[in-house]
Amino acid sequence: MSSLGTTTAPVAPEPLVEPERPGLLTIVKRVSLSLLIACLVPAGLFCSVTVLAGVWPAILAALAWSYGAIAWRAVTGRRTSGLLILTAIVLTGRTVVALLADSTFLYFLQPIISDGVVAAAFLLSLATARPLVARLAGDFYPMDHELHLRPGIQRLFWRLTLLWAMLCLAKAGATLWMLLALDVQTFVLVRDASLQTVNVLAVAATIALAVRVARKEGLLHCATGPAPAV
Structure with missing residues (x-):
């Protein structure tokens, strides 16, 4: 016999909590670490080994660093950034072509071509729903739909994708001029010093633009208290 007058209390829905947004310092650390591992260290290693041992050992040293960094992050359970994977792929292609042709000139010419191809890819992606910068943003900030x-x-x-497309075109033109006008060691030293400076300035401009928009959108973590529940 069923009992009369027995009611079941309604279950209150659990509140939805807004995902925690990282602060500016956290984002800058992520960007800096990603650039350091993927770009600055192999560039500095290449430049140093070129001066000490020559171009071919420098080529192999930069490639070994990239794959070593990927392996280390995999073994330690850390997420590998898309920038590091892209760098390793580009270095692999450049090294294989240079070894097959036995030409260091081709090794230095390839990044000029690569910059042109990357610039074209950035420009073409502007016509899609997700420009290339949007596809890389998840490495530095938790993105959702x-x-x-x-x-x-x-x-x-859209604006950052256009910025990096123009930067790649400018780098390709400047690097081609230096490759044709300078000897190998001078080219390596001047190219690495100038291009890394340009890259750092471009990254700083990217962060500044992103921070401005993030503040308008309320995406930067507030230091005065936890994120509010929705």
Whole structure:
């Protein structure tokens, strides 16, 4: 016999909590670490080994660093950034072509071609729903579908994609001029010093633009208290 007058209390829905947004310092650390591992260390290693032992040992040393960094992050359970994987792929292609042709000139010519191809890819991606910068943003900031759809975020990704496309074209032109005008060791030293400076300035501009938009969108973690529940 069923009991009368017995009611079941409704279960209150659990509140949805907004995902924690990282602060500016955290984002800068992520960007700096990614650039250090993927770009600055192999460039500095290449330059040093070129002066000490020559171009071919420098080529192999830079390639070994990239794959060593990927292996180390995999063994330690750390997420490998898309920038590091892209760098390893590019260095692998350059090294294979240079070894097959036995030409260091081709090794230095390939990044000029690569910069042109990357610039074209950035420009072509502007016609799609997700420009290339949007595809790499997850390495530095937790992105979800809702963030990708915000008009302010979409405009930011479009502008940053255009910025890096123009930067790649400028780097390709400057590097080609230096390759034709300078000897190998001078070229390596001047190219690495000038291009890394340009890259750092471009990254700083990227962060500044991103921070400006992030503040408008309320995406930077507030230091005065936890993120509010929705």
